[in-house]
Amino acid sequence: MEFLSGQTQKETLELQELLDASRIGTVVKVNGMVHIIRDMGELSFVVLRKRGGLLQCIFEENAVNRNDCVLHEEEAVEVTGVLEQDARAPHGIELRVQEVRVLATPYDAPPLPIGKWKLGTSLEAKLNYRSTSLRNIRERAKFRIQEGIVRGFRDFLYSQQFTEIHTPKIGSKGAEGGSNVFRLEYFHRPAVLAQSPQFYKQMMVGVYDRVFETAPVFRAEKHNTKRHLNEYTSLDFEMGYIDSFEDIMQMETGFLQYAMQLLAREYAEELQILDITLPKTDQIPMVRFDRAKELVAEKYHRAIRNPYDLEPEEETLIGQYFKEEYDADFVFVTHYPSKKRPFYAMDDPADPRFTLSFDLLFHGLEITTGGQRIHDYRQLLAKLAARGMTEEGMEQYLDTFKYGLPPHGGLGIGLERLTMKLCGEENVRETTLFPRDLSRLDP
Amino acid sequence: MEFLSGQTQKETLELQELLDASRIGTVVKVNGMVHIIRDMGELSFVVLRKRGGLLQCIFEENAVNRNDCVLHEEEAVEVTGVLEQDARAPHGIELRVQEVRVLATPYDAPPLPIGKWKLGTSLEAKLNYRSTSLRNIRERAKFRIQEGIVRGFRDFLYSQQFTEIHTPKIGSKGAEGGSNVFRLEYFHRPAVLAQSPQFYKQMMVGVYDRVFETAPVFRAEKHNTKRHLNEYTSLDFEMGYIDSFEDIMQMETGFLQYAMQLLAREYAEELQILDITLPKTDQIPMVRFDRAKELVAEKYHRAIRNPYDLEPEEETLIGQYFKEEYDADFVFVTHYPSKKRPFYAMDDPADPRFTLSFDLLFHGLEITTGGQRIHDYRQLLAKLAARGMTEEGMEQYLDTFKYGLPPHGGLGIGLERLTMKLCGEENVRETTLFPRDLSRLDP
Numbered sequence: 104m105e106f107l108s109g110q111t112q113k114e115t116l117e118l119q120e121l122l123d124a125s126r127i128g129t130v131v132k133v134n135g136m137v138h139i140i141r142d143m144g145e146l147s148f149v150v151l152r153k154r155g156g157l158l159q160c161i162f163e164e165n166a167v168n169r170n171d172c173v174l175h176e177e178e179a180v181e182v183t184g185v186l187e188q189d190a191r192a193p194h195g196i197e198l199r200v201q202e203v204r205v206l207a208t209p210y211d212a213p214p215l216p217i218g219k220w221k222l223g224t225s226l227e228a229k230l231n232y233r234s235t236s237l238r239n240i241r242e243r244a245k246f247r248i249q250e251g252i253v254r255g256f257r258d259f260l261y262s263q264q265f266t267e268i269h270t271p272k273i274g275s276k277g278a279e280g281g282s283n284v285f286r287l288e289y290f291h292r293p294a295v296l297a298q299s300p301q302f303y304k305q306m307m308v309g310v311y312d313r314v315f316e317t318a319p320v321f322r323a324e325k326h327n328t329k330r331h332l333n334e335y336t337s338l339d340f341e342m343g344y345i346d347s348f349e350d351i352m353q354m355e356t357g358f359l360q361y362a363m364q365l366l367a368r369e370y371a372e373e374l375q376i377l378d379i380t381l382p383k384t385d386q387i388p389m390v391r392f393d394r395a396k397e398l399v400a401e402k403y404h405r406a407i408r409n410p411y412d413l414e415p416e417e418e419t420l421i422g423q424y425f426k427e428e429y430d431a432d433f434v435f436v437t438h439y440p441s442k443k444r445p446f447y448a449m450d451d452p453a454d455p456r457f458t459l460s461f462d463l464l465f466h467g468l469e470i471t472t473g474g475q476r477i478h479d480y481r482q483l484l485a486k487l488a489a490r491g492m493t494e495e496g497m498e499q500y501l502d503t504f505k506y507g508l509p510p511h512g513g514l515g516i517g518l519e520r521l522t523m524k525l526c527g528e529e530n531v532r533e534t535t536l537f538p539r540d541l542s543r544l545d546p
Numbered sequence: 547m548e549f550l551s552g553q554t555q556k557e558t559l560e561l562q563e564l565l566d567a568s569r570i571g572t573v574v575k576v577n578g579m580v581h582i583i584r585d586m587g588e589l590s591f592v593v594l595r596k597r598g599g600l601l602q603c604i605f606e607e608n609a610v611n612r613n614d615c616v617l618h619e620e621e622a623v624e625v626t627g628v629l630e631q632d633a634r635a636p637h638g639i640e641l642r643v644q645e646v647r648v649l650a651t652p653y654d655a656p657p658l659p660i661g662k663w664k665l666g667t668s669l670e671a672k673l674n675y676r677s678t679s680l681r682n683i684r685e686r687a688k689f690r691i692q693e694g695i696v697r698g699f700r701d702f703l704y705s706q707q708f709t710e711i712h713t714p715k716i717g718s719k720g721a722e723g724g725s726n727v728f729r730l731e732y733f734h735r736p737a738v739l740a741q742s743p744q745f746y747k748q749m750m751v752g753v754y755d756r757v758f759e760t761a762p763v764f765r766a767e768k769h770n771t772k773r774h775l776n777e778y779t780s781l782d783f784e785m786g787y788i789d790s791f792e793d794i795m796q797m798e799t800g801f802l803q804y805a806m807q808l809l810a811r812e813y814a815e816e817l818q819i820l821d822i823t824l825p826k827t828d829q830i831p832m833v834r835f836d837r838a839k840e841l842v843a844e845k846y847h848r849a850i851r852n853p854y855d856l857e858p859e860e861e862t863l864i865g866q867y868f869k870e871e872y873d874a875d876f877v878f879v880t881h882y883p884s885k886k887r888p889f890y891a892m893d894d895p896a897d898p899r900f901t902l903s904f905d906l907l908f909h910g911l912e913i914t915t916g917g918q919r920i921h922d923y924r925q926l927l928a929k930l931a932a933r934g935m936t937e938e939g940m941e942q943y944l945d946t947f948k949y950g951l952p953p954h955g956g957l958g959i960g961l962e963r964l965t966m967k968l969c970g971e972e973n974v975r976e977t978t979l980f981p982r983d984l985s986r987l988d989p
Contacts, residue, residue, distance in 0.1 A: 109803050234943075309680075319762070387550045481653065506653075507622065536713060546941075
């Protein structure tokens with residue numbers, strides 16, 4: 104009988120291993136995709152794309168056993184050669200090739216110039232050839248940054264004794280209400296796709312106190328803007344035993360600080376590729392919704408049209424105001440009007456027209472919505488009744504409160520928006536691997 | 547202007563802090579849910595449920611400032627008292643209460659005896675009162691184990707230079723084909739829910755070499771068994787530059803070893819609560835599909851009815867065989883028949899009736915399907931044609947191969963099934979927070 108031990112010895116080396124100075128001058132074997140070929144006649148520079156980064160290889164006429172093969176871009180190859188130092192090459196090393204073996208051959212040249220530093224094609228073209236455009240070094244770097252954010256979110260929350268949960272995306276009722284739910288038939292019964300894990304994470308507060316989830320959510324909104332997606336990754340947490348909703352904002356501030364440190368430490372190469380300056384997270388200002396409206400109205404000479412609504416331009420100006428006045432990249436806007444928040448939001452006892460809730464703006468874009476929730480059963484029923492909402496389909500959610508739940512609150516962060524602002528992009532589709540919008544269902 | 551610094555100082559202590567021996571004899575403040583009340587007349591034992599575990603509190607008549615309140619089970623409270631050692635209490639400590647403050651009051655007694663060691667109710671009742679039943683210590687421990695598995699999966703793969711991806715769950719076409727897809731309308735266009743991230747993770751191999759995703763998948767299968775769910779969490783990875791599909795099995799073996807070590811190290815309390823003995827992962831046997839059928843046919847005197855299919859009882863017997871013969875908890879079954887695998891599976895060049903693929907059985911239950919994929923464009927087109935399948939809706943997937951992709955393969959692990967077997971449960975719904983099956987769409 105054969106057994107597997109979990110150990111695999113590979114002859115091929117990864118980029119990090121090649122950067123070990125003791126390898127210089129030795130014969131090494133590496134694999135990768137042919138990213139760029141620069142044919143100089145008797146000499147060719149072939150840059151390999153590896154997961155760790157680019158590696159320059161030098162092919163000298165007659166010096167290479169090519170097995171009669173001609174290299175093409177996007178060919179998967181394994182090359183053997185002598186590792187040398189060269190300050191001009193990526194990472195300061197290059198490989199003088201002795202032998203090459205082709206692992207897989209493309210059948211056509213890529214439709215986009217992926218070897219270029221900047222792709223220089225339209226967003227539309229990038230999305231239409233997604234599995235090609237993402238091979239560009241700058242394009243792929245954005246989604247490594249995205250990984251760092253999610254990783255930071257989870258690792259920070261683990262350290263704060265949160266438990267990770269997985270809640271269903273098909274259900275009988277949407278948590279946020281309204282018409283923006285996708286509907287489907289579930290074995291001859293009407294069902295909807297989850298707009299958020301809201302109900303479930305509140306239910307789980309009674310189990311673990313602190314829970315989080317990183318998962319897709321679905322919004323059937325007919326918005327066609329640069330900041331809306333119909334499916335996105337939501338970073339959600341919910342925490343019990345809060346003293347006020349400030350506890351939630353502090354927790355988010357802690358996450359942002361942790362994530363930026365993680366990025367600086369483990370994603371330095373991607374930050375450099377994308378020329379990202381990490382935003383300031385040590386002190387995040389907090390301003391009331393109504394006060395924020397006044398501040399931008401005064402400074403930028405705008406009339407306040409609707410005191411209970413925030414226009415996108417006002418959001419942008421709030422971001423501008425806090426950058427100019429406090430050099431702040433983020434700002435918490437608190438006490439949103441009750442009418443603009445879902446039924447489960449806790450109204451401010453001091454003025455029930457407003458809620459104990461907040462948005463976090465990053466350079467003027469809302470990337471988080473959160474707040475304290477109602478935890479008292481009768482108060483929740485009264486709020487539902489006051490809004491003329493039915494309890495139908497919410498029985499088990501409401502049972503959670505009937506049988507006791509501590510004071511709690513939480514938030515949801517839009518991963519793609521946070522990545523977009525961090526990468527300095529203008530369209531959220533730029534930081535979504537395979538975006539879903541009004542017109543895009545493929546790839 | 548007010549600023550948030552990410553720092554919150556709380557007076558209340560968590561269980562881990564209470565276990566610090568220097569706290570014994572001091573006055574401490576804690577919060578938690580009233581899990582059990584044992585009223586002994588002049589003395590009451592009140593066990594608090596905290597996220598870290600249970601804490602026993604002693605209420606002596608007249609010694610406690612109760613603010614005239616009577617405690618109820620599932621009340622959220624904050625208590626202050628002297629911390630004492632008591633070997634009979636959970637974790638060897640208890641709190642002699644001086645003061646109690648009620649944070650939130652339930653409106654009814656819980657419908658299930660959640661304070662009991664074992665709930666002792668039917669699965670149906672547990673699921674009908676899910677946010678209550680999960681408050682039971684043993685019930686909630688199962689989903690901490692589940693967290694440990696997912697965490698182990700991600701952390702191990704990060705260490706192996708995999709990149710995490712987030713792929714869309716709404717698309718125009720199912721990756722696995724067949725009729726078991728949920729259909730929905732996407733802005734007046736037909737769409738389906740993802741059966742797996744298969745196409746996307748293969749597309750991403752050309753970008754990062756190694757990718758993984760932990761996300762929900764949807765199967766509209768009309769199975770009503772103890773091991774099927776219509777929505778589950780799939781742990782998927784895909785890796786390039788493999789020498790053979792053994793590389794994938796080695797990677798999975800490495801993950802299992804890592805995850806079991808993580809559970810032993812960080813989830814010891816939950817393992818103890820559930821009386822779990824971790825399975826052996828140091829050496830995992832590997833057997834061909836046809837050979838496995840022969841082995842169980844010989845040993846258990848069964849006729850082989852269909853040489854190209856594996857019946858559930860055969861899976862169970864393969865598990866039994868390898869436990870009896872090799873004391874193995876896991877076994878890789880390799881070379882599944884081509885007819886039983888999707889079009890993208892690579893056929894065995896030595897015998898194209900079989901594929902370079904595998905399942906991993908855990909105590910006789912399939913928890914993983916994986917294998918090498920076709921990476922050559924024309925070979926893939928030929929396989930599609932041979933199966934009479936259309937390329938429609940797969941253009942961008944196929945483009946990935948046209949423009950070059952290295953040899954690769956991967957797998958998908960059913961998280962709930964792996965948790966189920968680890969916890970020794972008989973029904974996968976026992977290890978699913980909010981299961982979705984033929985009849986269950988709520989909660």
